[in-house]
Amino acid sequence: MSEEDVLILRAADGAQARLHRHGGHLLSWIPAGESEDRLYLSPLSQAAPGVAIRGGVPVIFPQFAGEGPLPKHGFARSARWSVQSAAPASATLVLEDNAETRARWPQAFSLQLQVLIGGDTLEIRFSVRNTGTQAFRFTAALHTYLRVNEIAEVALRGLQGLRYRDSAGGGIERQEQSSAVRFDGEVDRIYFDAPSQLRLRDGRQALEVRQSGFTDTVVWNPGATKAAALADLPAGDDRRFVCVEAACVGNPVLLASGASWHASQTLRALAGGDQVQ
Numbered sequence: 309m310s311e312e313d314v315l316i317l318r319a320a321d322g323a324q325a326r327l328h329r330h331g332g333h334l335l336s337w338i339p340a341g342e343s344e345d346r347l348y349l350s351p352l353s354q355a356a357p358g359v360a361i362r363g364g365v366p367v368i369f370p371q372f373a374g375e376g377p378l379p380k381h382g383f384a385r386s387a388r389w390s391v392q393s394a395a396p397a398s399a400t401l402v403l404e405d406n407a408e409t410r411a412r413w414p415q416a417f418s419l420q421l422q423v424l425i426g427g428d429t430l431e432i433r434f435s436v437r438n439t440g441t442q443a444f445r446f447t448a449a450l451h452t453y454l455r456v457n458e459i460a461e462v463a464l465r466g467l468q469g470l471r472y473r474d475s476a477g478g479g480i481e482r483q484e485q486s487s488a489v490r491f492d493g494e495v496d497r498i499y500f501d502a503p504s505q506l507r508l509r510d511g512r513q514a515l516e517v518r519q520s521g522f523t524d525t526v527v528w529n530p531g532a533t534k535a536a537a538l539a540d541l542p543a544g545d546d547r548r549f550v551c552v553e554a555a556c557v558g559n560p561v562l563l564a565s566g567a568s569w570h571a572s573q574t575l576r577a578l579a580g581g582d583q584v585q
Contacts, residue, residue, distance in 0.1 A: 313355070319397035323425040330355035332389040332401040332421045334365040339428045339577040346430075346515065346577060348455040348549035352540045360385040362540040363453045363549070365432060367421060370413055370446035372526075372557045373475075381451070383412055384419060398424045405439070416440030428577040436561070437568040445562050449526060449555035450573045454517075456510040459529060459547040463488035466506035467525070472499040491550060494531030500524050500558045507578075508552060514578035519554035521571025526553035 313329040319340065326336040333355075337347050349363035360366055360381070369384040371377075387409070389401040403419040410416075417440070422433040432450055456462050465488045474480050475496040484499070502525035506517045519525070528551040530538065535546035554573040561569050 315391065315394055315399045317395075317397055317399060317423065317425055319426045321427055323397070323427060323430075325423060325425045325430065327399050327401065327423055328355055328361065328364075329389050329391065329401065331361055331385040331387065332367050332403060332419070333361050333385065334423055334432065335361070336364065337425065337430045337575070339430075340426070341428075342577065345455055346575065348453040348545075350541050350545065352542055354540070358386050362538070365453070366451040367419075367434065368447075368449035368451050368553075368555070369419060369436070370415070370417075370444075370448065372447040372449050372555060375447050375557060375560075378412060383409055385451075389419075389421070392420070397426055398422065415442075415444045417444075430575045431572060432574070433570070433572045435568055435570045436563060438563045438565055441565050443562060443564045445560040447555075447557050447560050448571075449522075449553045449557070451526075451551060451553050452517075452573060452575075453549045453551050454508060454515060454575075455549055457513065457548075458511065459491045459550060461509075461511045462491055462550055463509045464506060464527060464550070464552065465489075465509070466503050467499050467527075470499045470502065472497045489527060491529050494534055495527055495529050495550075497527045498524055498555070498557050499527065506552065508550070516576040516578060517552050518574040518576070519572065520574075521569070522554035522556055522573070523559060524555045524557050526555045526557070527551065528553070 315327040317325040321340040323340040324338040353362040366385040371382040389403045392400040392402045400422045418437040420435045424431045476494045508515045
């Protein structure tokens with residue numbers, strides 16, 4: 309993967325992150341005082357024209373998955389973004405409509421992605437502005453790949469009682485009965501009206517996942533069978549990540565001419581798994 313379009317962030321306290329102009333893609337985040345990445349990035353992934361990077365935090369816009377007429381997950385994750393600003397511990401990238409995007413989706417827009425790091429926290433702020441004369445609808449997500457040591461040890465808490473669409477089970481709607489979501493084979497779920505805070509535990513490692521502005525949470529791991537069909541994922545690496553995505557899927561956002569929509573996802577590294585009950 310070419311490094312010439314990569315922005316490297318280093319906070320004074322030692323927190324680090326790497327951000328690629330291809331897709332406005334956050335590749336890496338290492339909290340202060342830690343040595344291992346908290347995000348998963350496939351070593352086989354390539355930042356090529358029209359190809360999305362596997363891992364990190366892909367930006368999904370203006371369509372989540374197949375929830376519309378566009379190619380899966382829209383075009384933002386494979387477009388080339390511009391750098392608006394860069395500082396040691398933060399950076400802002402921008403994507404605006406152009407001839408290529410209008411050929412796929414005839415709307416005028418401006419996207420802004422801001423990444424801020426410091427201490428044990430990563431914040432990703434995402435905004436959409438309608439720069440055209442007509443309202444438009446969109447769905448969106450931050451498709452965050454969280455690195456784990458072993459998927460069988462992972463427990464995601466905070467979703468009990470919620471309604472979800474089981475995409476791996478044929479799109480059937482269910483209600484989450486368990487106090488913790490665990491992973492044994494493929495998991496592909498859209499949890500509607502999700503809470504603002506979740507906790508992920510992976511053995512002795514833990515992470516707090518917060519979101520604002522996003523209404524839903526998507527939880528995904530391909531499982532061994534589907535992972536084997538992904539050419540950009542090494543064998544066995546399905547056990548090394550889980551995606552916990554801040555999303556707006558159930559109710560697409562309707563954005564009036566001249567209006568803006570703002571949302572964010574914040575990750576906070578916790579010292580140990582015993583902090584997550």
